[in-house]
Amino acid sequence: xxxxxxxxxxxxxxxxxxxxxxxxxxxxxxxxxxxxxxxxxxxxxxxxxxxxxxxxxxxxxxxxxxxxxxxxxxxxxxxxxxxxxxxxxxxxxxxxxxxxxxxxxxxxxxxxxxxxxxxxxxxxxxxxxxxxxxxxxxxxxxxxxxxxxxxxxxxxxxxxxxxxxxxxxxxxxxxxxxxxxxxxxxxxxxxxxxxxxxxxxxxxxxxxxxxxxxxxxxxxxxxxxxxxxxxxxxxxxxxxxxxxxxxxxxxxxxxxxxxxxxxxxxxxxxxxxxx
Amino acid sequence: xxxxxxxxxxxxxxxxxxxxxxxxxxxxxxxxxxxxxxxxxxxxxxxxxxxxxxxxxxxxxxxxxxxxxxxxxxxxxxxxxxxxxxxxxxxxxxxxxxxxxxxxxxxxxxxxxxxxxxxxxxxxxxxxxxxxxxxxxxxxxxxxxxxxxxxxxxxxxxxxxxxxxxxxxxxxxxxxxxxxxxxxxxxxxxxxxxxxxxxxxxxxxxxxxxxxxxxxxxxxxxxxxxxxxxxxxxxxxxxxxxxxxxxxxxxxxxxxxxxxxxxxxxxxxxxxxxxxxxxxxxxxxxx
Numbered sequence: 001x002x003x004x005x006x007x008x009x010x011x012x013x014x015x016x017x018x019x020x021x022x023x024x025x026x027x028x029x030x031x032x033x034x035x036x037x038x039x040x041x042x043x044x045x046x047x048x049x050x051x052x053x054x055x056x057x058x059x060x061x062x063x064x065x066x067x068x069x070x071x072x073x074x075x076x077x078x079x080x081x082x083x084x085x086x087x088x089x090x091x092x093x094x095x096x097x098x099x100x101x102x103x104x105x106x107x108x109x110x111x112x113x114x115x116x117x118x119x120x121x122x123x124x125x126x127x128x129x130x131x132x133x134x135x136x137x138x139x140x141x142x143x144x145x146x147x148x149x150x151x152x153x154x155x156x157x158x159x160x161x162x163x164x165x166x167x168x169x170x171x172x173x174x175x176x177x178x179x180x181x182x183x184x185x186x187x188x189x190x191x192x193x194x195x196x197x198x199x200x201x202x203x204x205x206x207x208x209x210x211x212x213x214x215x216x217x218x219x220x221x222x223x224x225x226x227x228x229x230x231x232x233x234x235x236x237x238x239x240x241x242x243x244x245x246x247x248x249x250x251x252x253x254x255x256x257x258x259x260x261x262x263x264x265x266x267x268x269x270x271x272x273x274x275x
Numbered sequence: 276x277x278x279x280x281x282x283x284x285x286x287x288x289x290x291x292x293x294x295x296x297x298x299x300x301x302x303x304x305x306x307x308x309x310x311x312x313x314x315x316x317x318x319x320x321x322x323x324x325x326x327x328x329x330x331x332x333x334x335x336x337x338x339x340x341x342x343x344x345x346x347x348x349x350x351x352x353x354x355x356x357x358x359x360x361x362x363x364x365x366x367x368x369x370x371x372x373x374x375x376x377x378x379x380x381x382x383x384x385x386x387x388x389x390x391x392x393x394x395x396x397x398x399x400x401x402x403x404x405x406x407x408x409x410x411x412x413x414x415x416x417x418x419x420x421x422x423x424x425x426x427x428x429x430x431x432x433x434x435x436x437x438x439x440x441x442x443x444x445x446x447x448x449x450x451x452x453x454x455x456x457x458x459x460x461x462x463x464x465x466x467x468x469x470x471x472x473x474x475x476x477x478x479x480x481x482x483x484x485x486x487x488x489x490x491x492x493x494x495x496x497x498x499x500x501x502x503x504x505x506x507x508x509x510x511x512x513x514x515x516x517x518x519x520x521x522x523x524x525x526x527x528x529x530x531x532x533x534x535x536x537x538x539x540x541x542x543x544x545x546x547x548x549x550x551x552x553x554x555x556x557x558x559x560x561x562x
């Protein structure tokens with residue numbers, strides 16, 4: 001097995017180097033957020049929390065954060081509801097033109113975001129509507145629904161139909177069955193979908209860049225700051241906070257995704273829901 | 276439940292999402308195509324259909340250059356990303372025994388952090404006075420900052436290979452996971468060495484995953500405009516930057532639409548070619 005173990009170690013070394021490449025930018029973010037220098041370069045000059053403090057009194061940033069929260073929360077709710085309809089229909093029923101319909105709904109996955117942004121922009125211009133946070137939400141929902149469907153597909157496909165039938169037999173209405181049987185069973189999937197779509201919307205830049213009006217979202221605000229070298233350490237600090245938020249949201253989402261998988265006795269290590 | 280009833284129920288259930296996609300995705304896309312046949316003179320839109328925008332998009336040397344370059348860079352990025360991702364997917368699928376879920380989580384986690392920030396971080400890392408150069412200078416490995424890494428195609432390739440890594444790894448991993456391990460044993464028993472076995476069994480069976488990875492990386496790469504803007508310099512600018520300019524500063528939406536539709540056609544055609552070629556390769560290798 002000498003040959004086999006040598007190959008193994010080569011692959012292992014390669015995979016490790018690759019992981020370093022994958023994480024290098026992310027690791028640098030907090031390092032330079034605490035570095036006492038406006039120039040982002042080695043050697044590090046000293047520890048400071050000034051960059052974080054400088055974020056506090058910034059009212060433009062505060063507005064951008066609250067805009068982004070409004071957009072992300074609304075997007076998460078709308079896309080999870082729309083995703084639930086499509087996932088349920090796709091998992092449970094066979095219907096005419098199913099492939100075409102699902103294909104159109106999932107199309108944003110393979111469409112460059114700039115195309116979606118430009119298309120919506122053109123339509124809004126034609127309709128004479130002005131850009132606002134709502135136009136950003138419309139675009140974000142398009143991009144988020146496929147992800148929501150991916151997460152909820154696994155929740156619905158694990159649902160035992162006989163439970164719903166039993167509920168009907170016991171005299172529950174359709175709404176009562178949904179509220180008391182179906183919804184509690186898919187709840188982990190719903191939470192996971194809400195968190196993932198929230199995260200995508202919070203980070204999305206290209207669509208927001210085209211469709212944002214005078215109220216900018218956080219990524220658009222960050223983009224406007226990148227032009228000023230003096231603002232870069234502040235951006236690093238802001239990025240660190242965003243990183244923390246995203247990681248915690250993801251861990252929670254992953255937790256719920258696994259719980260929903262475990263409920264169905266499936267192996268949580270499969271990639272379903274992530275792609 | 277009879278078929279017709281089931282069909283009606285399914286349609287009814289999918290209709291809210293479907294309507295949303297029709298009104299806010301299909302309709303705008305159709306409108307963009309229509310726009311590309313119109314002309315705009317400052318603020319007035321002339322809706323007489325004409326091919327003028329396409330003529331300009333395809334004959335103007337600047338646009339042609341940008342289009343070809345986008346294609347070249349995207350193909351290069353895709354090749355580098357998929358080739359570098361394959362061994363990682365292979366490692367996780369064939370060598371990692373117990374911690375597969377953890378590896379997959381670690382591979383996908385960076386993708387969820389802000390794309391804009393990751394691109395910006397590569398700019399900071401690769402810059403003339405950036406993290407990479409300053410670290411090498413500081414440790415005495417080099418004496419002059421390296422110049423070939425920022426504001427050119429290399430920087431775009433590195434940044435995008437990083438950004439799309441999980442999208443390349445996951446489909447390949449899924450394809451590798453599906454491979455029946457007894458086939459590999461059979462190949463070995465029949466006298467194939469590890470290299471022959473890899474090229475005659477593993478790789479052909481992994482082709483669908485490789486193809487999916489290729490398309491998933493290629494298509495959005497053509498449409499990216501942040502990476503070229505931030506790290507590409509002038510020689511790294513791509514067609515999307517021009518589309519953005521047409522819809523923004525240049526205020527010529529019809530021309531922008533024609534450029535967008537043209538690039539979608541090129542990407543679509545290329546994707547189709549890759550799809551057909553990979554099916555052929557898969558068949559030939561499988562024989």
